[in-house]
Amino acid sequence: MDLSLVQILMCVFGCAELAVLIGLCVRRLSFRRSMAPVFFTFALASLLVSTLYWLAYDLLRPETRMPFAANEFGEIGGFLLLASTLNAVFRGRFAAARREIFCAAVFAAACTALWIGWSGEWVEDVLVGLSFGYLLCVCVRSLKQSGALSRTEWRLLGGLAALLLGLQGLTFLLPEPWRSCADYGAYLVMFAVLGYGIVKLLLALRRGRDAAAQFALAVAFCTWTLSTMYMSAGVFYLAAQLCYTCSIPLMLIALRREEAAA
């Protein structure tokens, strides 16, 4: 089966899901209470328009390459608005998690370098990398502030992120068949974290104790699925895209609980 067709179908499904979720969010918007739902609605709208742009371009101008990827403006907007949602929920300072934020910034910079290595598009990758890095830093601060991860989990996450970057870096240096080994190793790490992340998030949502921590975990899971999507190809990309599609309603559920708790 043609994977690009599956990808288009998943994008269409993702658009429908985003449109429904935006409709649900808009009905309850209020400018009196926290600004988090407003930013979240805007973030969803940004991601929706970005996907629609990509689909429309693919349909209307399939043979023409974009002079610059205009849909990435939407992704940049989505990341920044999602980070603003977290900022509206967690009003803490970045100094509270200095070490973790430094590691997140290094991870984002390394990811950007890898994207440039794969695509060769400097300006776009740097712009997306900056906004993605900001989201990652805010996400890490929120996780730290809410105490959503234990000390062992932080260490494990840091180790696995370093291992992932090392394996992805090796794919540029090693000859075949070692390159494929490094590549599959990287997929194993990414999907192991994804699997652990979804189990942890679902357990947190089920127990339903700390609403802010649930929201931080939900956004962190979504951010990791995005990172996995950007580092994957073929069937692995589709699997990551499926996880990303699932992460959005989970974020909304967690945000609703956080609103109710506040």
Place this chain on the structure above:
Amino acid sequence: MIYAENILLCIAAPLLLSLLFVQGQVRQYVLAFAAGMVACLLAAYVTGFLQLLIAWEVTDVRVFLSPVVEELIKLLPLLILMLLTEPKDNTLLLLAVALGTGFATFENCCSLLSSGEIGLSFVLIRGLAVGVMHIVSVAALSLGIVAARRLQAMSLPALVGAFSLSVVFHGLYNLLVSVPGVPSYVGFCLPVLAAVGIYHPLRRLHTQQE
């Protein structure tokens, strides 16, 4: 060939004269409307200059470049206003809508005069779609500003996020209407759908302010 500056003068002169006879919010609206028309002219200058500089095709300029330039030029007056006078949320929204309306009116006038004889139905569709698109994009931008300034120190990323949203929305509209037939009609419907979506939060903001 049309002289956009002449059209601007013809429309702006009576509006500016009317400022002598009106006060309060009407005066603010008329001023912002005129500012929107000037912003449209400035956006045309900047886009034209960049088009000469980077030598893209007209369609590419319309689809990729003009959304960025136009949204940036619409954002600037709002930012200046916000920094200088710190208006209330209601006032900011009113001025944003007036700015978008002025921008769309001037763009429609120039477009209709330059394209010669065209059917009434197309004039109505284009007039409504462009009008709604500019109003929706600038209203979304102003809602973003309203929300962003409540974050205080963290407001810049939120502002850039709202700007990116308006750029990609405008870009999608321009992409769809650049292809004749069904895509252009989908494009014309897009701003109306977005207007329906944004109407509810705007009304709620107004009622909560009152």
